[in-house]
Amino acid sequence: MIYAVILAAAFLAGAAILALVRAEKGPSMLDRTVAFDVFTTTLVAGVALEAAWSRRTDTLVLLVVLSLVGFVGSVTISRFAAVEPEDAARVRTREEVEEERRAERAAEEAAVRAEQERREALRAEGVEAAVRAAEKEAAEKAATAGVEPDGDLAEPDRGADAEAEPEIDAAETLAEPTRAGEPTTDETEARP
Amino acid sequence: MTVDGVLDVVAGVCLVLGAFLSLVAGIGILHFKDLLARMHAATKPQVLGLLLMLVGLGIRLESWGVAGLLLLVICFQMLTAPVAAHMVGRAGYRTGKVQSEHLAFDELTDASDNRDEPGPSSPRT
Numbered sequence: 001m002i003y004a005v006i007l008a009a010a011f012l013a014g015a016a017i018l019a020l021v022r023a024e025k026g027p028s029m030l031d032r033t034v035a036f037d038v039f040t041t042t043l044v045a046g047v048a049l050e051a052a053w054s055r056r057t058d059t060l061v062l063l064v065v066l067s068l069v070g071f072v073g074s075v076t077i078s079r080f081a082a083v084e085p086e087d088a089a090r091v092r093t094r095e096e097v098e099e100e101r102r103a104e105r106a107a108e109e110a111a112v113r114a115e116q117e118r119r120e121a122l123r124a125e126g127v128e129a130a131v132r133a134a135e136k137e138a139a140e141k142a143a144t145a146g147v148e149p150d151g152d153l154a155e156p157d158r159g160a161d162a163e164a165e166p167e168i169d170a171a172e173t174l175a176e177p178t179r180a181g182e183p184t185t186d187e188t189e190a191r192p
Numbered sequence: 193m194t195v196d197g198v199l200d201v202v203a204g205v206c207l208v209l210g211a212f213l214s215l216v217a218g219i220g221i222l223h224f225k226d227l228l229a230r231m232h233a234a235t236k237p238q239v240l241g242l243l244l245m246l247v248g249l250g251i252r253l254e255s256w257g258v259a260g261l262l263l264l265v266i267c268f269q270m271l272t273a274p275v276a277a278h279m280v281g282r283a284g285y286r287t288g289k290v291q292s293e294h295l296a297f298d299e300l301t302d303a304s305d306n307r308d309e310p311g312p313s314s315p316r317t
Binding site for chain 2: 001003004005007008009010011012014015016017018019021022028030031033034035037038041042044045048049051052055057060063064067068070071074075078079081082083
């Protein structure tokens with residue numbers, strides 16, 4: 001009996017190692033699932049072998065639980081299996097993960113810097129536009145001004161304005177320069 | 193040789209055969225190139241291998257109460273293994289792991305897609 005048990009244990013150990021190798025290499029998630037299935041079955045067989053060797057019955061519940069777990073695991077994984085990207089086929093090395101993280105961080109910092117620059121530019125433009133709007137207001141009161149001083153900053157406030165007073169369509173051209181001028185000055189005051 | 197000795201030999205043979213089927217499955221899933229071939233190899237210990245191991249265990253334990261529990265495990269495995277294999281195979285087909293030129297018969301695709309003449313049991317469109 002002892003020789004049979006040793007031989008069977010060697011077989012099971014080999015099977016488990018081969019299944020783990022396939023789970024590490026496996027090009028897709030489903031290959032890993034199959035390898036995991038084999039591993040679970042090998043585990044069940046190992047528990048059964050140990051119970052047969054020492055004639056114990058208290059580990060037999062483990063057989064039921066393990067086969068249940070293997071079933072639920074493989075069904076769940078294959079239920080949610082999707083087409084995977086190319087580089088998910090293998091486990092990445094530590095250097096590759098590190099490099100990807102560095103690239104992500106650099107991209108984030110670049111985005112933050114670009115946002116800051118954009119804000120600086122907007123602020124400068126806002127000051128300039130306020131000056132320009134004041135000049136324009138002083139120069140002309142008539143409704144001939146078709147050019148908006150600045151489109152970017154005035155846009156949301158103009159939308160709110162239009163909602164607040166939708167009736168004065170006729171006076172819109174007349175009101176345009178002042179209304180465009182107001183929010184920019186607000187903006188410049190609000191920002192230190 | 194006593195009855196116990198004979199039973200032990202039978203149990204040992206069953207255990208070794210079941211473990212050998214597990215080893216065969218391990219070699220198979222490492223060696224084969226295709227998902228379906230790997231699934232084919234992985235089926236070996238799931239039913240026959242486990243059956244042999246549990247029969248060996250039952251012979252060794254010599255108790256009918258335990259035999260009922262082992263029968264439960266075997267029935268459960270026989271019920272769940274086809275379901276799991278079906279799910280894995282279907283997911284593999286849908287995510288493009290199965291090359292249809294390796295298949296002798298592809299019932300999941302339209303008959304007009306990849307074959308000139310539909311087989312006898314293929315769905316006619």
